[in-house]
Amino acid sequence: MDQANGANPPPYNFQDYGQNNYTGMSYQVGKGNIAVVSAPGPYNNTVHPEVPTSTAVDFTPPPDYSYGQEDSVFSDGNIRRGFIRKVYLILMLQLLMTVGIICAFLYWPTLKIWTLSNHWFSYTMMAVVMVLVVALSCCDNLRRQVPLNFIALGLFTVAEGLMLGAVAVYFDAEAVLWAMSATALVSLALSLFAFQSKWDFTMLNGCLWVLLWTLFSFCLLCAILRTQYAYIVYACLGTLVFSLYLVFDTQLIVGGKHRKYEVSPEEYVFAALNLYLDIVTLFLLLLQLIGLCH
Template identity: 75%
Template sequence: MDQTNGSSNGGYGPPPPPYNPQEYAESSYTGVSYQVGKGNVAVISPPAAYTNTAYPSENGGDLQYGQAPPEYSNGLEESGFSDAAIRRGFIRKVYLTLMIQLLVTVGIICAFLYWDDLRKWTQHNYWFNFAMMAAVLVLIVAMSCCDNLRRRVPLNFIALGLFTIAEGLMLGSVTVYFEAEAVLWAVGATALVSFALSLFAMQSKWDFTAANGSLWVFAWTLFSFALLCAILRSQYLYIVYACLGTLLFSLYLVFDTQLILGGKHRKYEVSPEEYVFAALNLYLDIVSLFLLLLQLIGLCR
């Protein structure tokens, strides 16, 4: 090995020639010797032909180390529902949570129907109904606006449990003004309609998730009609309002179900992390259906 004494480059000899990335073909390299460290060790690069073995040459030469890595695609990320197991797990969580909510709600309603002391107390204390309405409204706004409240475990289940109890108490305070038979008919009709609409949403190829704007306009139109009913106080208008409201929340139930299911036939879908929020939407749709069907049955009896 030869020792070189380069004074112009700090004693390490001349640097290697610069690499030109545009030269993919073989190039002539005369070699150079340079010193490594401060010892008497020198590295000598003999003259040889340079060949780029990492990428193919311009004339279509083969790669030495196999195929090149695939190009990075900066397109849209895959949906959270791309894995069928994630989708099934999400649906199980949503409907299990919904079933528990409905069982708790039905139990509270039965307590108001068949416990005479509680029934009479509720009928003589109107403030209880309004207090439960206010509590339900506050919890809905909190869970809709605060992401951490509906995503962080166990805080999301605590908030959902409080909301379910408050909603059950509110529904119980409403049902005391109806006969028990009418309430049971409304519960059965709600269960039948909800089951049929859920099956329709699962099997149908129609995409109701793209009709969010139309449903929103329908909802505000129905709200204006409700104000008209409150002014005119006509039983026939109340029946029409109950029918239109039942239709609206039936469409919303199909809409929310398809948001949960997702798939290639849906324009929008709910994130797999939002299982509590998805269960809350379905629960509100079913509760609204129950109240409208109860009103419709009570008016028609």
């Protein structure tokens, strides 16, 4: 290529000139009226640059999102609805099985008489229930691996039903039925409230833990006093505390934008277990309250 003004540009030396602003140059291409004009700008020695520039692509990963900015696992409505249906289907089967076992203890005279004459059965079922609760709560593989989680949950439900049946034989059948009805009504009302309310009970985990230990201390006091009024107060306070726990566990399952904490979709067995224990404890407390006031 020939320069338009007939002169070649002088060789550039970085040590002599440093980095200067280049004002641009016009070049004639061929014999036509076509010219190439270089844009003005900083002129560097690109042949032997003193400071090499890197042309490699930057593969640095983006920064991690901080906690609180991540999208919720339940942000997909289909995942949330499927998880809720699975949890409440398991819970319904558990409750139906439990009610059937309790009714067998109430209306089968032979079984009722045998239970009243064998006190070891109640304590054995209590021990089995405690072992299964600890196993399901502490072992992640047990409650996540199918079908082992359903087998363990089924064994726990049968053991819990047998324990409740052994307790129910000490009360009148009418009182037990009233306690069942009251438990169903309270559980339904609290579940609907937990679904609709924008109050976030998942942030009250510490407060509920303190109330639970306070209730346990009051239980020890009732064991010492052994008065009917103390038992009634204990049953009322226990009903209040576990009603709050039922709302708390329901909101953990529901999740959503108004909840700070939520349960993983893989923990449907653990979620059903929590709700079942809340409802069973409410039933025992209401049964005690109705039996004392009967």
